[in-house]
Amino acid sequence: MNEPHLHARILSRPELMAPMRAMLCELASRVGLNETECGHIALAIDEALTNIIRHGYKNDPDSHIWISVWELQNPTGLRIQMDDLAPNVELKKLKGRELDDIRPGGLGVHLIYSLMDSVHFSRRTEGGMRLVVEKFHAHAAANSYANVKHNSQV
């Protein structure tokens, strides 16, 4: 895979989520994604970081999260990868309540799947979890589905 346009390590603190959102929204709009698409990316990343901080690191403020961002072409979009070093869990445990079951909490993972065009959770051999998500320009995604596969193998 090519080098990411941006590769950041942040401390596992809720206060850093707004700056990450702002950065990603700006990146998304620069690659031509619209307001709503930018908002969706922001929310998905927010939910993923919240889960890492809360479930992965049990709210320890001094752990690390790595975020990498790639601009994608054909179709146009963003790929965002989030890595942590928290004790990793079985992938089948990564799910919340059904959306029809209205309770506080348990929405994050569903939101990530609803918001993004590609969601890939994995356990890292070094320990910790990896989440890779992709979002494409609505127009681009509709017109070049065949390219998605190709692109994600670059």
Place this chain on the structure above:
Amino acid sequence: MNEPHLHARILSRPELMAPMRAMLCELASRVGLNETECGHIALAIDEALTNIIRHGYKNDPDSHIWISVWELQNPTGLRIQMDDLAPNVELKKLKGRELDDIRPGGLGVHLIYSLMDSVHFSRRTEGGMRLVVEKFHAHAAANSYANVKHNSQV
């Protein structure tokens, strides 16, 4: 020095400056800096990155810039460090025209000094340049000048 709250590596591309600005503005406002102070930080960092890309890397889009950000307390503010691996220059060459000499260009370094409360250029032993800038909450800076020195040695 403590670990930075955020440590990022970006490609040397003008298109990544807006996302960096957005992130820093958000970080600055979260530590209590006001609109204008956030704007000043954004502009200073923008000028520094522009110089690294243009003068340091001669507009090569695939070189690296490292950005680290610390939240400061007593007084409240941000420290931002930018590292590159471009051929480093003599520090005395780092200056533009006098502000009264109205010409296009040559404003960046002056702006950085005008906008920030602390500016430190250095040549890295690994090669490349390092610029460390700090901006404090106006109120904080006025009230606790004595702490500045202390704080920068943490």
Place this chain on the structure above:
Amino acid sequence: MSGATELVVNVETISDGVILHPKGDVDMARSPALRTKLTEALKGKPARLVVDLVDVPYMDSSGLATLIEALQTTRKNKIKFIVCNLSPRVRSILEIARLTTVFTVVANREQAIKA
């Protein structure tokens, strides 16, 4: 980070209850402040509780969870719970979470006071 960035929540009293008016993104770092204000307001057992989201450009699932929690208390205590003034972005978040029909959502404050 510093506490300088706690979510500001204005509280206004109306004839039959309370309007909460949070200002800023309601995310993981800031939803606890909204939760505190909602709990306080609910303790007073108002007939009506309005959350005016006019100054909330963004909300994540921690914000939604806070609202759902309040909704459940209001149901138990027969309190009218109304949210109003959703930005397109916040509305879209509620839609994706399939919550637009669960909450009483109205366009503006005027309607919220009458609803």
Place this chain on the structure above:
Amino acid sequence: MSGATELVVNVETISDGVILHPKGDVDMARSPALRTKLTEALKGKPARLVVDLVDVPYMDSSGLATLIEALQTTRKNKIKFIVCNLSPRVRSILEIARLTTVFTVVANREQAIKA
């Protein structure tokens, strides 16, 4: 990155010249687009060239350099060059660069057309 984000610059003709109306941040990535439009407008030797910054929330020194370059051409060619509608942030950037007295800066378009 993609070209989808070129600075949009509206060009309007007025009785004695041209108004340029750029939309977005004028930074290193985007000032070349403004420069192109300014050069084009100046080629027409208008009596008046107005740059309306109402939709420019941010400008860096590459934007300032672009404006200074245009200013110099207008001086040589006796063209009235006026900038208007500066946001507080853009005004503060001009102030720090000590350029507020160098440019003819007016509050709004009406004044820019008459200045």
